[in-house]
Amino acid sequence: MRLAVVGAGINGIMSAWALLEDGHQVVLFEQADPMGATSSASTKLLHGGLRYLEYGDFGLxxxxxxxxxxxxxxxxxxxxxxxxxxxxxxxxxxxxxxxxxxxxxxxxxxxxxxxxxxxxxxxxxxxxxxxxxxxxxxxxxxxxxxxxMNDHALGNWALSQIVAMGAEVISAVFVNRIGTDGVVFTSQGERKFDGVINACGPWAEALLQRSNIGSRFSLxxxxxxxxxxxxxxxxxxxxxxxxxxxxxxxxxxxxxxxxxxxxxxxxxxxxxxxxxxxxxxxxxxxxxxxxxxxxxxxxxxxxxxxxxxxxxxxxxxxxITRESAIECQGRTLTVFGGKWTTSRELGLRVAATVRNWNRHGPFEK
Ligand SMILES: Cc1cc2nc3c(=O)[nH]c(=O)nc-3n(C[C@H](O)[C@H](O)[C@H](O)COP(=O)(O)OP(=O)(O)OC[C@H]3O[C@@H](n4cnc5c(N)ncnc54)[C@H](O)[C@@H]3O)c2cc1C
Missing domain, CATH: 3.30.9.10 (D-Amino Acid Oxidase, subunit A, domain 2)
Structure with a gap:
């Protein structure tokens, strides 16, 4: 499938990575510079999170x-x-x-x-x-x-891997809206895809709202x-x-x-x-x-x-839990939450959800 991923933070990059491994074509849209937002402003720890044990988050x-x-x-x-x-x-x-x-x-x-x-x-x-x-x-x-880790350098390393695997990365393009039929409306026009991954991090909910796509999650x-x-x-x-x-x-x-x-x-x-x-x-x-x-x-x-x-x-x-959630609406999939460290696992879950798109209903966690 031809898939759009919106947001080139670590979750968008690692989702693209897993989708490329599944044989999809991926176009990654980023409004500014890849790895320029949350994913380069972390505490730089690759960790399980010792303190989450206090909340009983053993799986996380x-x-x-x-x-x-x-x-x-x-x-x-x-x-x-x-x-x-x-x-x-x-x-x-x-x-x-x-x-x-x-x-x-x-x-x-x-x-x-x-x-x-x-x-x-x-x-x-x-x-x-x-x-x-x-x-x-x-x-x-x-x-x-x-x-x-050096989060900025590590994320850019992951970006270089997906580019080598064939991802097209489009920087400095703002995505205004996405459609449940797979259309991406950007500041430079619209493009049709077989599916859209919304990996806008803190801005994921705002993109859904602009797109008039309802959600059972919020941030x-x-x-x-x-x-x-x-x-x-x-x-x-x-x-x-x-x-x-x-x-x-x-x-x-x-x-x-x-x-x-x-x-x-x-x-x-x-x-x-x-x-x-x-x-x-x-x-x-x-x-x-x-x-x-x-x-x-x-x-x-x-x-x-x-x-x-x-x-x-x-x-x-x-x-508040650092767990993530994935939700699908038609041919869109939105990633909510997640940690830097577990972005690869999140990407694998995104790819597994896309694999099942034809078999399941619109909502999946
Ligand atoms: C202070 C802090 C410390 C943390 N420390 C750690 C840590 O030590 N270890 C750890 O594992 N996790 C840590 N985390 C969590 C981790 O950093 C985040 O969960 C993770 O970086 C989120 O990545 P993301 O890709 O979802 O979001 P982002 O990195 O924000 O990426 C989203 C991207 O989407 C782009 N975008 C948004 N809207 C649009 C649009 N309309 N069109 C095009 N592009 C758009 C943005 O420009 C951005 O580049 C920390 C988080 C914070 C805030």
């Missing part, structure tokens, strides 16, 4: 851990394993036993794709290893391994910001924000330090950028754990992205 964690192994194996030039410490203080809300249980479960779910066993380092040893870490009330830390948009700081620490950290106890990462990244992320409900009309409030929140997280206060001048860059989360009644943004 297992899928992420297996997907992590795929990226590490296929694109070692843009990925690596990193060591992350979870410091435990007298006032920490997550107890040592809770963390130990979580890490054991994380490693068990990874199975043969485990990166290495976690271990405990006492406060004195940790302070020797990371001299700038605040020592008051420090009991020690668990250290474990996870995956890290909660949650902005996440990061600071990139000209400093280097000895390992990564997963810490509890002193303001609200939310987990935040302080990670070594390409010779600098990445601090994130926030979780703020986002309105489509708002700019996708780190607000002053988020900047202050992230600086506060850093300063609560390190004794070398963060000066604004040491912040090299800030960036933000909007998580497209499948809508939920949950009030806390961090408690």
């Amino acid at each position: 964690v297992r899928e992420g851990l297996r997907a992590r192994a795929w990226w590490l194996k296929h694109a070692p030039q843009h990925t690596r394993a990193i060591e992350i410490a979870i410091p435990v203080y007298r006032h920490s809300t997550r107890w040592r036993l809770t963390l130990k249980t979580g890490l054991l479960a994380y490693e068990m779910l990874a199975g043969r794709y485990r990166l290495g066993g976690h271990y405990w380092l006492n406060g004195a040893d940790l302070s020797r290893r990371v001299p700038r870490l605040r020592g008051d009330g420090l009991r020690g830390a668990y250290l474990f391994q996870d995956g890290q 909660d948009l949650v902005r996440g910001s990061h600071l990139l700081v000209a400093r280097q620490y000895e390992c990564g950290f997963l810490v509890e924000s002193p303001d609200d106890g939310r987990p935040c990462f302080i990670l070594p990244y390409e010779g600098q330090t990445l601090i994130g992320t926030t979780e703020v409900r986002h309105m489509p009309s708002e700019p996708v950028e780190c607000s002053d409030r988020e900047f202050a929140y992230l600086s506060h997280v850093h300063d609560a754990f390190f004794d070398n206060k963060l000066e604004p001048t040491s912040v090299v860059a800030t960036f933000a992205g909007v998580r497209p989360l499948v809508a939920s009644a949950q009030r806390e943004a961090s408690a």
